Amino acid sequence: xxxxxxxxxxxxxxxxxxxxxxxxxxxxxLCDDMLAVLEDLHVEHDFELEVRDVDADPEWxxxxxxxxxxxxxxxxEICHYFIDLAKVREVLGxxx
Numbered sequence: 001x002x003x004x005x006x007x008x009x010x011x012x013x014x015x016x017x018x019x020x021x022x023x024x025x026x027x028x029x030l031c032d033d034m035l036a037v038l039e040d041l042h043v044e045h046d047f048e049l050e051v052r053d054v055d056a057d058p059e060w061x062x063x064x065x066x067x068x069x070x071x072x073x074x075x076x077e078i079c080h081y082f083i084d085l086a087k088v089r090e091v092l093g094x095x096x
Contacts, residue, residue, distance in 0.1 A: 003094055007032075010082045016095070017046055017047060017048055017056060017095070018047045018048070018073060018091070018092060018094075018095045019047065019048045019049075019050060019073070019074075020038070020047055020049050020050070020071060020072065020073055020078070021049075021051075021071070021072045021073075022034060022035060022047045022049060022051045022052065022069055022070070022071055022072075023024065023052050023054045023060060023064045023067070023068055023069065023070040023071075023072070024051070024052075024053070024054060024068050024069040024070075025053060025054055025055060025068055026053065028068060028069065030068070030069055031068060031069040031082060031083065032047075033082075033083070034071065034077070034082070035051065035069075035090055036094065037056045037083045037085065038071075038083070038088075041085075041088065041089075041092075044089070044092075045089070045092040046095075047092055047095070054070075064080075065094065067080040067081065068081075070080070071088065076091070078091055
């Protein structure tokens with residue numbers, strides 16, 4: 001009988017620390033606002049944050065340029081324009 005491995009889709013396999021990606025631009029006040037809230041959220045949740053300049057890659061600019069700031073977990077969009085704190089907490093809660 002084959003050994004069954006945990007499934008990412010079922011949520012059985014957990015990654016210890018989530019990595020959120022914030023796509024934005026320099027001198028974007030909405031991006032700065034979202035970043036400040038995420039920095040404060042570190043008190044409640046352990047996560048890594050990657051901040052990416054949306055203009056550094058043509059694909060990012062095409063996909064997210066008109067929506068910044070955009071907060072992602074992998075390929076999953078969590079929110080854009082303004083932070084959805086309830087949604088961010090729900091997503092981060094998956095990793096506890």
